[in-house]
Amino acid sequence: MAITVPRPKLTWSERLYLPAIAAGMAITLRHLKDMLLGRTRVTMQYPEQKWDAQLPEHYRGAPALVKDEAGRIRCVACQLCEFICPPRAIKIEPGEIPAKDRFSKVEKYPREFDIDMIRCIFCGMCEEVCPEQAIFLRKDYAITGLTRAEMVHNKEKLLEIGGVIHGVVLKWNEKK
Amino acid sequence: MAENLPLVNVQIDGVWHQFPKGTRVIEACAQVGVYIPRYCYHPKLSSPGNCRMCLIEMGLPRMGPDRKFELGADGKPVINWMPRPQICCAQDVAEGIGVRTSSPVVEECRRGVMEFLLINHPLDCPICDQAGECRLQEFSVDYGRADSRFLENKVKKPKRVQIGPRVTLDDERCILCSRCIRFCQEIAKDDVLGFTERGGHTILTAHPDKPLENNYSLNTVDICPVGALTSSHFRFEMRVWFLKETKSICTSCATGCNTLVGSREDVVYRQTPRENVAVNSVWMCDYGRLNFEYLTSPERLLEPEVFSGNKLQPSDWKTVISHTAWQLRHFTGWDIAIVASGRMTNEELWLTARLAQQLNVSLIDIIPRKGEGDDILLSQDRNPNTNGAKIILGLEGKTGTNLTAIAASVAEGRTKALVVLGEDPTQFGITIEQLKRLPSFITMNILRNTATAHATSVLPSAAYAEKRGSMINGRGRLQRLNRAVRPPGQAREDWEILRDLLQELTGSNGLGSIEDVFRQMAESIPPLAGLSLSKIGDLGVKIMATPENTNTPLPPGEPTDEEIFERPPLHASK
Numbered sequence: 001m002a003i004t005v006p007r008p009k010l011t012w013s014e015r016l017y018l019p020a021i022a023a024g025m026a027i028t029l030r031h032l033k034d035m036l037l038g039r040t041r042v043t044m045q046y047p048e049q050k051w052d053a054q055l056p057e058h059y060r061g062a063p064a065l066v067k068d069e070a071g072r073i074r075c076v077a078c079q080l081c082e083f084i085c086p087p088r089a090i091k092i093e094p095g096e097i098p099a100k101d102r103f104s105k106v107e108k109y110p111r112e113f114d115i116d117m118i119r120c121i122f123c124g125m126c127e128e129v130c131p132e133q134a135i136f137l138r139k140d141y142a143i144t145g146l147t148r149a150e151m152v153h154n155k156e157k158l159l160e161i162g163g164v165i166h167g168v169v170l171k172w173n174e175k176k
Numbered sequence: 177m178a179e180n181l182p183l184v185n186v187q188i189d190g191v192w193h194q195f196p197k198g199t200r201v202i203e204a205c206a207q208v209g210v211y212i213p214r215y216c217y218h219p220k221l222s223s224p225g226n227c228r229m230c231l232i233e234m235g236l237p238r239m240g241p242d243r244k245f246e247l248g249a250d251g252k253p254v255i256n257w258m259p260r261p262q263i264c265c266a267q268d269v270a271e272g273i274g275v276r277t278s279s280p281v282v283e284e285c286r287r288g289v290m291e292f293l294l295i296n297h298p299l300d301c302p303i304c305d306q307a308g309e310c311r312l313q314e315f316s317v318d319y320g321r322a323d324s325r326f327l328e329n330k331v332k333k334p335k336r337v338q339i340g341p342r343v344t345l346d347d348e349r350c351i352l353c354s355r356c357i358r359f360c361q362e363i364a365k366d367d368v369l370g371f372t373e374r375g376g377h378t379i380l381t382a383h384p385d386k387p388l389e390n391n392y393s394l395n396t397v398d399i400c401p402v403g404a405l406t407s408s409h410f411r412f413e414m415r416v417w418f419l420k421e422t423k424s425i426c427t428s429c430a431t432g433c434n435t436l437v438g439s440r441e442d443v444v445y446r447q448t449p450r451e452n453v454a455v456n457s458v459w460m461c462d463y464g465r466l467n468f469e470y471l472t473s474p475e476r477l478l479e480p481e482v483f484s485g486n487k488l489q490p491s492d493w494k495t496v497i498s499h500t501a502w503q504l505r506h507f508t509g510w511d512i513a514i515v516a517s518g519r520m521t522n523e524e525l526w527l528t529a530r531l532a533q534q535l536n537v538s539l540i541d542i543i544p545r546k547g548e549g550d551d552i553l554l555s556q557d558r559n560p561n562t563n564g565a566k567i568i569l570g571l572e573g574k575t576g577t578n579l580t581a582i583a584a585s586v587a588e589g590r591t592k593a594l595v596v597l598g599e600d601p602t603q604f605g606i607t608i609e610q611l612k613r614l615p616s617f618i619t620m621n622i623l624r625n626t627a628t629a630h631a632t633s634v635l636p637s638a639a640y641a642e643k644r645g646s647m648i649n650g651r652g653r654l655q656r657l658n659r660a661v662r663p664p665g666q667a668r669e670d671w672e673i674l675r676d677l678l679q680e681l682t683g684s685n686g687l688g689s690i691e692d693v694f695r696q697m698a699e700s701i702p703p704l705a706g707l708s709l710s711k712i713g714d715l716g717v718k719i720m721a722t723p724e725n726t727n728t729p730l731p732p733g734e735p736t737d738e739e740i741f742e743r744p745p746l747h748a749s750k
Contacts, residue, residue, distance in 0.1 A: 096412055107303050
């Protein structure tokens, strides 16, 4: 169904256009005055200036693996993030923790953990699905590289970005 | 048999149905589409009724003073409902009984049973190989609690126990259903598992001197409803939800157990049995189940090779096929001998027979392959398709009778061209020296062997999980192979190689797909008449009487071939 949009009825002064031009010129002159007084703050000079301090708490940057307070990689290679990842950026190769190891109760760890940052879309599904609180989206956003291989974050790189996070998953404690 | 038994009337959730006498109530409910949650019950094993998950409300028909059923307004018996719930896995149907499968009492019972089962269960699903196909997970979604009310410490039990060479046990995950114990007693006849300790500390253990090492041990992993028993081979290899499951058959012996091949991105990770009461019930042996490692062997032939410039060198398929055909054109009849394989599919064997016919070859045979069998599933005949080879290549009686003649002919130099398909010619008395002297030695194989290096043509072919086709098992059942993964490198499906070779020798033959090959084969081989690859179906078709001297056993606890054949359609006798 066609809708007829009513044209606004312009007043005499509006049809003259001159007041509108004058108002626009006033804004331009105000900017000119700010610039001359050095008060302009319109453009941030990235990358010399960065806004990292202003990043919001929920900012989703590069995904990373974290260690717990005891220094154990929290990831147990359940591969749920690999399953949920919409662009299939994650590739995990599970391994078995030897029976004599300090963390032998956990039994399983990621031998390899690769995230292809060319594919990653920073959606945060991996963080949301993780039952172990092992993968978090950190605030790193400047992911660059000169080759495709450089853009694949391996386990070491992911742990370097991730650091240590004190979590609430306590099920691997001996007493639990 | 069940079909001769009288039918009884049973009311399930308010609707009256008829079932043959002797049907378990849990099965009767399943037949009308109500799946009762269960852990300890397994249709192929006895019912101890110890998990209590299948509790239902049941009632008996009310009897009048004349010992006859009192009938209600609808003309059906009035049911006296019992005040306490019953387990339906150990209960047979009876005339006039009633069942309620989803009343508030039943739901409450299931929630209670689930809470008890989960009290000591370690919530380690992220590292458990059963996750994704775990009954405890599934029913916990239906009847579990979001949080635990259990404040005490959980009972500690042994973890990561090797109870056999192929099975790993985690006692904390065990819910004491005893399926594995009953399997070992009733099917494998190797009573090595049992419960020890008492109460909440009860654990599953293997006999201290007898580990769980029988050839059927991995079936306990299949039937374990939780992650207590896991396969040491598959442990931590791949999560089950990534696996693509392809219906196929095992080709490690003449039984041809029906399988699901679990693969992801062209790698096979595991094989599990698929139910077929006429072949393998729901079981398969460990030997066949784990016999897929060679698919990724470093000895795989990846490139076609041809002898030129005084040495064997890699080439492309077109060159190799035309060079192979050129070699064969030099000879006819008694100059050529063909050794096929009992591991080839019917389609491949038929193309081999066509090739032999075209070249006028009469020295043709397969190599028999014998091993120790048992009376559960494993056949002494380790060739999966001996019967197919007999029918299609026209080998009367025993296989392998021409092999001595072929070896002698090669030794005396009468054979100028030797074609070996999927076998190693040194296995039947041909020496490497003799192979080196042959003007033409054409071999099609999956893996490199001692003879391959002395061939004039090497044709890399596909393993059973990489191709389609059909085979006839030891009891005369035609079954289908399906392709789970792609062949590696330049290896091709065997039938395509043989088709191209035949085409090079005879000109176009109209064989574009494996369906075409089967169609042409069915026209010339009487037992296959009227069949097509799709008509074989997932469970196969019995196409010939069970051979008298078959050493392929019947699956344990299942009716014989003849009983299955003669079974009338369900409810026909009503």
